Amino acid sequence: MxxxxxxxxxxxxxxxxxxxxxxxxxxxxxxxxxxxxxxxxxxxxxxxxxxxxxxxxxxxxxxxxxxxxxxxxxxxxxxxxxGGITYETWRWEFDRAAQRIANGARVVEVGSGEGAFLRSVLPRCSSVEALEKNPRAADLLRAAGIKVSEDDVRADALVRPARADVVCAFQVLEHVADVRGFLSALAAIVVPDGEILLSVPNRERFRRGLEPNDCPPHHLSRWSPRQFTAVAEVLGMELVLVEYQPPSLSHARASRQRSVRTALRPVTGPRVAQWTGRATARLRMPERRHARLAAEGRFASRGEYGHTMFAVLRRA
Known part of the structure; x- marks a missing residue:
């Protein structure tokens, strides 16, 4: 209710x-x-x-x-x-995002981390800028020749609006309490006909048990594809596309193993069910088939997802 x-x-x-x-x-x-x-x-x-x-x-x-x-x-x-957690040097969505950026574009990335994405597009952009509040990461960005602001994006957008052809925020929204205010600031920074590139973890992905990084204080929200339509409505922007990272080979096999194991356990017992599930998953999902389904985008049509969703919105 x-x-x-x-x-x-x-x-x-x-x-x-x-x-x-x-x-x-x-x-x-x-x-x-x-x-x-x-x-x-x-x-x-x-x-x-x-x-x-x-x-x-x-x-x-x-x-x-x-x-x-x-x-x-x-x-x-x-x-x-x-501890044992570090910045990722490259993410699945970076390749998708790089394809959207034209030569000579002005790019602003919010929450850049150590700047792997901005470094990759820097040679062909007229300007790149990072908004990054982590002092250590900000110093590394400056050392790479990237302009950095450590201001909050909402304050930054008030004083420097409409300055970027592309604004990026990869794996940031889920960390933000004021989601609407954050998104509105991104929309204020991008110029008319410019694009906002977003990525978030997909809550419909394959998961096992409690993932601490998907809980507070690290993650404050969980996203599914439906929310990108709401983002477009809130911002008054056009939702251009949504793409889904395919599941890894191990996760694709695990989902198949789980279904077999669940069906067999009452009949064979847990040990035989687990062995049969593992063997069946390898037969049903060899590496070559996994690579083909991932390249064709077939996993998403079956409701099987990897970690990340990537979305593009255009300002009218």
Missing amino acids: LDSSPNPCPLCGSSSFLTLSHIHLSDVWGAYAEQWATSFSDDVIAHYGNGPVALRRCGRCELEWFDPALEGDAAFYTQLFT
């Missing part, structure tokens, strides 16, 4: 929501230690606590978000990246 929410949807502003579950932060800290060998100081844990955080789903746009929105601060991220 839909209820009236004291904290409206951070994307569309609707006050109707479903409470899907509660995630206890004590479980999140424990999962970081177990899966990533990453621990946090008593001060960081005390700041966020160990209690439950509600996972809501908007009744209008279907965005899922955590309430309260416990946004990660500098201390949290310093300790997160001191």
Whole structure:
């Protein structure tokens, strides 16, 4: 049943929501230690606590978000990246995004990290600029000859609007509490007929158990394809395309293994069901077939997704 929410949807502003579950932060800290060998100081844990955080789903746009929105601060991220987690040097969506950028374009990327994407397009752009609040990453960007602002994008857009042909935000939206304000700032920076390139984790991807990085304080929202239509409506922009990263070979096999294992377990017992499921998955999904289905975009049509969704919006 839909209820009236004291904290409206951070994307569309609707006050109707479903409470899907509660995630206890004590479980999140424990999962970081177990899966990533990453621990946090008593001060960081005390700041966020160990209690439950509600996972809501908007009744209008279907965005899922955590309430309260416990946004990660500098201390949290310093300790997160001191452990077993690092910036990715290259992401699936970077290739898709690079194809959208014309020679001579003016590009602004928000949340650039260490700048792998901007470095790749720098030689053929008239200008590139990063908005990056991590001081260490900002220093690395400057060393690479990339202009950097450490201001918040919402403040930046007020004083420097309409300056970029392409504005990028890869794997950033899910970290932001003020989703609508963040997106509106991106729209203010891009010029008419320019494009916003976005990527977010796909909540419909194959997953096993609790993923600590998909919970607060790291991720504050969870996205499906439906939300990109809502983003276009909120911004008054055209949704040009949405693309889906295919599942990895191991995940494609695991989904098939799981279905066989579930069917056989009551009949054969868990050990035989697991062995049969693993063997069947390898037969049904050899490497060559996986590569062909991924290249043809066939996994998405079957409702099988990898980690990331990539979307392009155009300002009229």
